Amino acid sequence: xxxxxxxxxxxxxxxxxxxxxxxxxxxxxxxxxxxxxxxxxxxxxxxxxxxxxxxxxxxxxxxxxxxxxxxxxxxxxxxxxxxxxxxxxxxxxxxxxxxxxxxxxxxxxxxxxxxxxxxxxxxxxxxxxxxxxxxxxxxxxxxxxxxxxxxxxxxxxxxxxxxxxxxxxxxxxxxxxxxxxxxxxxxxxxxxxxxxxxxxxxxxxxxxxxxxxx
Numbered sequence: 001x002x003x004x005x006x007x008x009x010x011x012x013x014x015x016x017x018x019x020x021x022x023x024x025x026x027x028x029x030x031x032x033x034x035x036x037x038x039x040x041x042x043x044x045x046x047x048x049x050x051x052x053x054x055x056x057x058x059x060x061x062x063x064x065x066x067x068x069x070x071x072x073x074x075x076x077x078x079x080x081x082x083x084x085x086x087x088x089x090x091x092x093x094x095x096x097x098x099x100x101x102x103x104x105x106x107x108x109x110x111x112x113x114x115x116x117x118x119x120x121x122x123x124x125x126x127x128x129x130x131x132x133x134x135x136x137x138x139x140x141x142x143x144x145x146x147x148x149x150x151x152x153x154x155x156x157x158x159x160x161x162x163x164x165x166x167x168x169x170x171x172x173x174x175x176x177x178x179x180x181x182x183x184x185x186x187x188x189x190x191x192x193x194x195x196x197x198x199x200x201x202x203x204x205x206x207x208x209x210x211x212x213x214x
Contacts, residue, residue, distance in 0.1 A: 069108055069154060076107035079154035082178075082202040086157065089170075089177035096169025097161040105198075106158035109151040118143045141194045156182065156201040167197040175212035178205040 070080040078086060090102050109117075121143045125135035143149075150156035159170065171181050179202050185195030203211070 072104050072107065073101065074103045074105070076104045076157070077154070078104070078107040078157060079202075082155055085177045085179070085202065085205075089174060089179060090159075092173065092177075093161070093166060093169055096163075097166040098163055100162045102159050102161040102166055104157045105160045106151060107156075108154040109149060111146055111152065114144065114146040114149050114152060118146050141188075141192070144193075150182070150199075150201050156199065158196070158198045159200060160198060170200065171197075174200055175208035176205070178202050178208050180208050180211050 068080045069077040070083050071077050072083065072086065086104070090104075093102050094100060118139065121139035122132075122135045125138045126132065130138060144151075151158075159166070161167070170179075174181060179200040181197075182199050182201045183191050183193045183196040188194055
């Protein structure tokens with residue numbers, strides 16, 4: 001999970017915690033693509049530096065070839081460079097999921113898909129009686145602003161299992177495969193996003209291990 005329009009005017013209304021930071025995106029793509037990917041991303045950021053605000057990057061600015069997609073069991077797609085560690089993690093996670101393979105229920109999302117989810121969540125809150133402003137505020141705790149979702153990078157997944165115990169297993173073991181539990185409840189004041197026990201993002205084993213040990 002995680003308002004279309006120009007980057008400059010938009011970000012004044014968007015919580016910075018919802019959007020991937022430049023250094024986070026740069027690190028993730030450098031891990032995935034090696035040195036060449038890091039250099040290419042650095043050049044891209046330099047080109048757009050004057051259009052960026054507060055270190056936030058609109059994912060639509062990333063070249064399409066930096067998102068090479070491959071299908072995982074269940075039909076969702078992810079960046080092909082996280083496929084192997086993701087499948088290794090899911091296979092190992094069977095021990096915490098009644099010996100069943102956990103399923104990726106949301107992987108890469110297009111701008112259109114993210115906009116749909118965002119609009120639907122706002123509509124839900126408005127139906128409950130919230131004003132438009134209140135509905136937007138509530139929705140953004142659950143669904144990222146379109147263009148700023150980690151799902152649009154192709155390196156984040158939502159995972160479902162046969163038992164809730166799966167999420168305990170993932171929280172204790174995902175770092176071994178380069179993934180982090182992105183939105184813990186204890187960090188909502190920092191991330192700006194409500195707890196999502198199902199949401200994991202690839203950052204590489206070294207970074208994930210460091211985060212886990214902190």
